[in-house]
């Protein structure tokens with residue numbers, strides 16, 4: 001195990017593939033060892049869940065449920081049993097100059113939505129799947145992002161986002177609908 005104490009997170013010799021969630025995963029997971037521990041593993045979702053719990057017992061700093069879900073989704077996508085997607089920008093990194101990331105932060109969207117798993121609200125993947133191929137998808141989804149509402153997925157209401165511009169709302173709607 002490389003001794004990395006005192007170095008910034010991510011300073012290990014083996015970096016993680018860039019993709020949605022890689023920034024947070026690097027911050028949380030590359031404190032004690034570099035990415036080789038992760039890169040040499042191909043684990044299922046259940047196994048990554050167990051692995052993260054073991055890391056918490058080994059002294060990993062606290063991780064809240066929303067962050068944990070982002071990290072697990074990232075690990076399953078890039079180091080899971082299936083073929084890994086191509087490297088790309090970390091669209092979930094907060095404040096990284098990515099316009100979608102700052103809108104997601106502004107609307108606290110990730111407090112209620114996760115990429116691949118239902119939380120308070122439906123997962124972005126399920127939303128994209130439900131609207132796939134529907135001609136009015138962007139308008140329907142944009143209206144809910146703007147005004148909030150309930151009854152499309154269940155009884156839990158989503159709050160509205162009056163502070164976002166029409167262009168911002170449309171950007172978010174298009175982004176969510178492309179999450180398949």
Ligand code: HEC
Nearest residue numbers: 001028029030031032033037038041052055058059060061
């Ligand atoms: C507090 C330090 C610490 C943090 C933070 C940490 N790990 Fe570990 N990890 C360890 C130690 C200690 C080992 C076992 C010794 C070794 O192999 O270097 C280990 C081993 C591993 C292994 C090899 C399998 C095993 O259980 O030995 C994997 C995979 C792994 N870590 C993944 C992760 C992931 C994913 C994260 C972030 C969610 C993470 N680690 C965060 C300390 C940590």
Ligand code: HEC
Nearest residue numbers: 107108109112121141144150151152153154156157158172
């Ligand atoms: C407080 C929790 C909460 C927050 C914050 C939140 N949502 Fe939601 N969201 C929900 C819930 C609950 C639903 C399901 C509502 C329903 O059943 O109609 C939902 C539904 C949705 C849908 C599906 C709409 C449809 O037409 O089916 C989209 C898209 C969406 N949210 C995007 C966002 C975006 C983007 C943000 C940030 C700007 C956000 N949400 C913030 C809880 C939240």
